[in-house]
Amino acid sequence: MLYDVILKISYEYEYAATGGRHLLRLMPAHIEGRQHLITGYLDIKPRPNERTDTYDAFNNTVSHVVYYLDHPEISFNLKARVECLTQNSGLNMSPNLAGLRTELSSINSLAPDSPYHFLGNSPRVRINAVMTSFAYTHTNDEMDAISVVENIGMALHREMTFDPDATTVETPAEEAFEKRTGVCQDYTHIMIACLRGIGIPAGYVSGFIRTIPPEGTERLEGADAMHA
Structure with missing residues (x-):
């Protein structure tokens, strides 16, 4: 498309x-x-x-x-x-966390797509014991990595409140998580910290959301938005 x-x-x-x-x-x-x-x-x-x-x-x-x-x-x-391009979801072949650690240990590359770029601390995201503990409460050793990501994402969706006035671009992820409030960039930084804390590579992506207008109404230019 x-x-x-x-x-x-x-x-x-x-x-x-x-x-x-x-x-x-x-x-x-x-x-x-x-x-x-x-x-x-x-x-x-x-x-x-x-x-x-x-x-x-x-x-x-x-x-x-x-x-x-x-x-x-x-x-x-x-x-x-x-x-x-159209994506085929295919089968879920992701390993559990122990298997993921084994797979990561076999990678000897620092190419742009290397997972090692997305495992440690970065300027905007620090691995945090509180968020790591939160992540572990929503996983277990038998769950595959994709299910772990989905579980943590849904948990944050339940516990966080979207509030455009609660944070700024400088608000640390730790503060937003403690308050359980923020905007898309806060949710994303928190999610990244949770995943990296339990050994799942994660990075920040910013893109565009296409909104679908109600049936029978005209699609308005400017109604879509950037999103993390």
């Missing part, structure tokens, strides 16, 4: 910024066997003094942007066409 994606992000500063440096990861990714980026264009206003488009270690497109002059506002406008 083909999707035409339009994303608009804008900021108005309280006081004009005297300069700036930004790393932007907004372009949809090409994921072998799952989605194909046909075309994409990122327009930035005001026009930056320097711009370099490259790829990071995980093959995400990164735009490096630098401003030397004052600017009271900034906007990022993305247009892209993406083909999403």
